Amino acid sequence: MDAAQFLQTVLSVIPNPQYETPLAIPPGVSAGPSTSQSPVLEGPTAALMNLPQLIVSIFSMAAFWDWMKLLLLGAFLESCRRRSAEVWAKLVDCMWVTGEFQSNGEAADWLMHWLSQKKVFRMARNVEVCTLCADLDGVRMDDLDDDEEASSTEQVVFLPSLYRTYSLWYRGRYMTITRTRISEANMWKGPLDMIEISMLTRNPGLLRELLKEARKAFKAANGHLINVFVAQGAEGWTRVAAQQKRPMSSVILDPGVIELVLEDARDFLNSRKWYADRGIPFRRGYLLHGAPGAGKTSMIHSIAGELGLDIYILSLTVVSLNDNSLKALISRLPKSCILLMEDVDAAFARGLPRRDLAGPDMPIPTMAPGGEKGGPQLDGADGVKGPRGTEGGFNGVTLSGLLNALDGIAAQEGRILFATTNDYAALDPALLRPGRLDLHIKFGLASEHQARELFKRFYTSSSDVPAEDSGDENGDTLREKVEDLGYTSRTGPPVRESQEASEPAADQSMALAMPEGVKSVYVGMTPTGHGFQLSQKKAAALAERFAAAIPPHTFSMATLQGYLMAYKVRPYVAVEEAPEWVEKNIRENAAQTAAAAAKGTGNSSTSIIGKNEGSSGP
Numbered sequence: 001m002d003a004a005q006f007l008q009t010v011l012s013v014i015p016n017p018q019y020e021t022p023l024a025i026p027p028g029v030s031a032g033p034s035t036s037q038s039p040v041l042e043g044p045t046a047a048l049m050n051l052p053q054l055i056v057s058i059f060s061m062a063a064f065w066d067w068m069k070l071l072l073l074g075a076f077l078e079s080c081r082r083r084s085a086e087v088w089a090k091l092v093d094c095m096w097v098t099g100e101f102q103s104n105g106e107a108a109d110w111l112m113h114w115l116s117q118k119k120v121f122r123m124a125r126n127v128e129v130c131t132l133c134a135d136l137d138g139v140r141m142d143d144l145d146d147d148e149e150a151s152s153t154e155q156v157v158f159l160p161s162l163y164r165t166y167s168l169w170y171r172g173r174y175m176t177i178t179r180t181r182i183s184e185a186n187m188w189k190g191p192l193d194m195i196e197i198s199m200l201t202r203n204p205g206l207l208r209e210l211l212k213e214a215r216k217a218f219k220a221a222n223g224h225l226i227n228v229f230v231a232q233g234a235e236g237w238t239r240v241a242a243q244q245k246r247p248m249s250s251v252i253l254d255p256g257v258i259e260l261v262l263e264d265a266r267d268f269l270n271s272r273k274w275y276a277d278r279g280i281p282f283r284r285g286y287l288l289h290g291a292p293g294a295g296k297t298s299m300i301h302s303i304a305g306e307l308g309l310d311i312y313i314l315s316l317t318v319v320s321l322n323d324n325s326l327k328a329l330i331s332r333l334p335k336s337c338i339l340l341m342e343d344v345d346a347a348f349a350r351g352l353p354r355r356d357l358a359g360p361d362m363p364i365p366t367m368a369p370g371g372e373k374g375g376p377q378l379d380g381a382d383g384v385k386g387p388r389g390t391e392g393g394f395n396g397v398t399l400s401g402l403l404n405a406l407d408g409i410a411a412q413e414g415r416i417l418f419a420t421t422n423d424y425a426a427l428d429p430a431l432l433r434p435g436r437l438d439l440h441i442k443f444g445l446a447s448e449h450q451a452r453e454l455f456k457r458f459y460t461s462s463s464d465v466p467a468e469d470s471g472d473e474n475g476d477t478l479r480e481k482v483e484d485l486g487y488t489s490r491t492g493p494p495v496r497e498s499q500e501a502s503e504p505a506a507d508q509s510m511a512l513a514m515p516e517g518v519k520s521v522y523v524g525m526t527p528t529g530h531g532f533q534l535s536q537k538k539a540a541a542l543a544e545r546f547a548a549a550i551p552p553h554t555f556s557m558a559t560l561q562g563y564l565m566a567y568k569v570r571p572y573v574a575v576e577e578a579p580e581w582v583e584k585n586i587r588e589n590a591a592q593t594a595a596a597a598a599k600g601t602g603n604s605s606t607s608i609i610g611k612n613e614g615s616s617g618p
């Protein structure tokens, strides 16, 4: 059968729209001798009857068999290709160990740190050099030219470039590293990368070894840091900073308070088995409440450093948070960490709905005798006021949702919860009960002891090396001391008279001579220059006078710190002017209180003083 015959056959089986005659052969195509023998078709039935003829025609075409051979050959080659790809993947699986790490995980930090120490990235011809790696605090910094003068802000980090594969050797094994971007940065979070490590080995333990090594190096390099994570809505935890550990001695509370909390937390962390044996959920909660600026956050920071735990900050006022995401966030906490809920009363003040609270709340046991008025003290049930949970929601979190998240079945074990509040009375007793917040510590305005210790810490070296200072406190008046040191008080410009030209101009920069117009537009203090160090003995003597000048439980520690900041290099003047500053503040606060009372929003004078930090500097 030739092509014309084949075409004729095909056309003959296609029904004519009018069901009368077969379709015409297109012009230019010869029908050939057999055209006259083609059957006359009359509709679809006739067309169907011609189908076998069409099939026979197709099969009798030589070209058809050629096509079939090609098709089979193609199918064979494709299946071979697929098979070999599978075999290769299996081979690779056998010969390679591969690990994938997302950049927002801790393991990725270890790896990045480890990689940044590798010469391959310093010598590579294509690397990412980063100077503003806010999320890479743990990564080794490089001073470029070992210039001792270089400040930390000039340091850089070498990282694997995106979408490039690097090769290096680890313990005699070949390995490759590829960094790819999974999602770009947006307003809420930075970019998300995937780091893939493939090692040419059949031993998966080698990857574990590498990870262990990377973690060890990371911890050694960052032992002085604690990581701070923040909940980004429902999306999980994001590391926002790696902060220096705060020494415990820098947080001045009444004797024994911080040690008690630290010991309690330490004891808790070492008691996992004890809790498990008794079927008690392995969780511990602390509530720090009281005056603003009294050292609540500072204490948590310091305890986290002592215990070597990271801090996870959760704000209940995040709009996108609801009961489910709160539960998910808390269940995603690592095994040992500090969960910090700052200003937990803020959620209540704005009307955290109190829904479905089952049963009466348990009484709160007294953990320790209360301290003196104002100083940090441990509270028990006695001080607990009634519930303040109000109806109406401000976001998706309900009180029952919060309580379930804290000690529900999905809540993470091993975590230590720290909640802070300035308004203890606003908290619901259900939240305050043991098991949720076991120990309540009250922070008051600065006691005499705190004022004294703050002064000493401010003007002495932490290394306890007696600093050089002049004068003799026996017999000299304070004014003489001031003049001995070459300082004058506020009445004159604070310039050290005998200063040599080559000396650092500490006192020249210590106080800014503000024109009257400028003074009137700012509130606060403008301390500059470096700190001044006294010997322990002299600092103790001055601290006594300072503490005597500060009325106990009247100012917050933050306020006193703010005052001393303005006298960073003038301890004698700080002591001398303290009574005047105290008097001025008390007068101003009395006026404020009177004004507030007149408006019907009265507040106690001490709390205003505590809150009104730095409002009336020297």
Ligand SMILES: Nc1ncnc2c1ncn2[C@@H]1O[C@H](COP(=O)(O)OP(=O)(O)OP(=O)(O)O)[C@@H](O)[C@H]1O
Pocket (backbone or CB within 6 Å): 250, 251, 252, 253, 291, 292, 293, 294, 295, 296, 297, 298, 299, 420, 421, 422, 443, 557, 558, 559, 561
């Ligand atoms: N007891 C203290 N010892 C040493 N420094 C303190 C103390 N209290 C406050 N400060 C200083 O005051 C500042 C504020 O302290 P911190 O944030 O810890 O107070 P807070 O009680 O958490 O305040 P708020 O309730 O307003 O959050 C910090 O710079 C801190 O160094």
